[in-house]
Amino acid sequence: MIRPSRVGIAALLLALTLLSATAPLQLALSASVDSAQLYSEIGSTFARVHTIEGEGGNVTGVVGQLNQALAFVATGEAYETTAPDQAQALYQQAEFIIQSVNQELPGVESQGIAAAQSEVSWLAFTLAALAAIGIGIYFFGGRIFWSLWIRSHRNWRVKKS
Amino acid sequence: MIDDKVKAVLLAAVIVMGLMTAGQYWLEHRVVEPFSELGVLGPDQLLGDYSSNVTAGQNVTLYGYIGNHEGAVTYYDLRVKLGNLTTVVNGTVWVDAPSVADFRAVLRDGQNSTFPVVLSFPQPANGTKIIFELWELDTSSGSFLYSGLWGQIILNVTAS
Numbered sequence: 473m474i475r476p477s478r479v480g481i482a483a484l485l486l487a488l489t490l491l492s493a494t495a496p497l498q499l500a501l502s503a504s505v506d507s508a509q510l511y512s513e514i515g516s517t518f519a520r521v522h523t524i525e526g527e528g529g530n531v532t533g534v535v536g537q538l539n540q541a542l543a544f545v546a547t548g549e550a551y552e553t554t555a556p557d558q559a560q561a562l563y564q565q566a567e568f569i570i571q572s573v574n575q576e577l578p579g580v581e582s583q584g585i586a587a588a589q590s591e592v593s594w595l596a597f598t599l600a601a602l603a604a605i606g607i608g609i610y611f612f613g614g615r616i617f618w619s620l621w622i623r624s625h626r627n628w629r630v631k632k633s
Numbered sequence: 634m635i636d637d638k639v640k641a642v643l644l645a646a647v648i649v650m651g652l653m654t655a656g657q658y659w660l661e662h663r664v665v666e667p668f669s670e671l672g673v674l675g676p677d678q679l680l681g682d683y684s685s686n687v688t689a690g691q692n693v694t695l696y697g698y699i700g701n702h703e704g705a706v707t708y709y710d711l712r713v714k715l716g717n718l719t720t721v722v723n724g725t726v727w728v729d730a731p732s733v734a735d736f737r738a739v740l741r742d743g744q745n746s747t748f749p750v751v752l753s754f755p756q757p758a759n760g761t762k763i764i765f766e767l768w769e770l771d772t773s774s775g776s777f778l779y780s781g782l783w784g785q786i787i788l789n790v791t792a793s
Contacts, residue, residue: 511737514708514737515708515770515775516775518706518708518739518770518772519770519772519775521706521739522705522706522708522772523772525705525706525741526705531706531741532741535706535739535740535741538739539738539739542737542738542739546735546736546737591658595654595655595658598651598654599651599654599655602647602650602651602654603647603651605647606643606644606647606648609640609643609644609647610640610643610644613640613643614640
């Protein structure tokens with residue numbers, strides 16, 4: 473009942489072919505995959521993405537890639553009965569993307585942990601700086617204030633009224 | 634020298650600034666009321682422009698809208714099912730029938746997605762329901778769970 477556009481599929485295939493040609497990753501693709509297996513792999517990968525996001529990782533890129541993989545699987549399903557070869561090609565592309573995401577995730581995770589640590593460090597620094605300013609004002613505020621006051625009023629002269 | 638009262642006021646201001654800084658840090662990492670959105674949109678992708686009568690064989694175009702405000706990345710499965718006036722669906726009961734269309738998307742917090750659904754009905758039937766159910770992947774069990782969000786359109790399919 474759903475009618476995928478042939479132009480859309482062609483564009484997706486072209487985009488993925490270009491991606492495959494330029495990607496530095498050497499991934500081993502299985503000979504034949506089906507949509508259920510791919511959905512299962514996407515589910516497992518999503519679980520990792522969910523965890524990594526919770527640790528502070530920026531998952532924007534991998535989420536986009538997972539959606540791309542989902543689009544390939546859905547389009548492949550629509551072609552499974554009418555054009556099985558085309559469906560299989562789409563499934564292979566989806567598999568390629570899933571493997572790419574799985575290879576990227578450790579890097580995203582370590583970046584996330586580092587970003588979270590740096591955010592906590594910045595907060596600690598800000599609070600320490602505020603505390604230091606408070607202590608500084610308490611002990612040296614008066615001296616600083618009056619020395620500045622005297623400096624800014626050094627040209628004043630007292631006149632008889 | 635500065636009066637002790639002035640010092641106290643300045644210290645209080647510094648303490649308040651510190652609390653506000655710390656508070657902002659914790660608040661931006663917290664979602665007060667997480668929720669998801671499901672919308673059934675008409676052919677112009679607007680709420681409410683649904684047709685209630687279609688002829689058999691005619692294409693019906695609808696759109697499913699999903700929005701994520703869960704505070705975390707979420708994997709959704711929008712299932713479109715068919716039923717009739719006796720078919721029950723609510724926040725806890727989903728329709729026990731196969732999906733006629735199925736759309737999956739992974740959305741980050743604040744993201745949304747819209748899916749086109751094109752259906753046609755070969756036979757005339759009064760009170761045909763097109764039901765949209767939103768399911769979410771539970772990462773601990775690895776399976777999709779019904780979110781309790783649903784929408785439906787009721788159509789009268791007339792003979793062509």
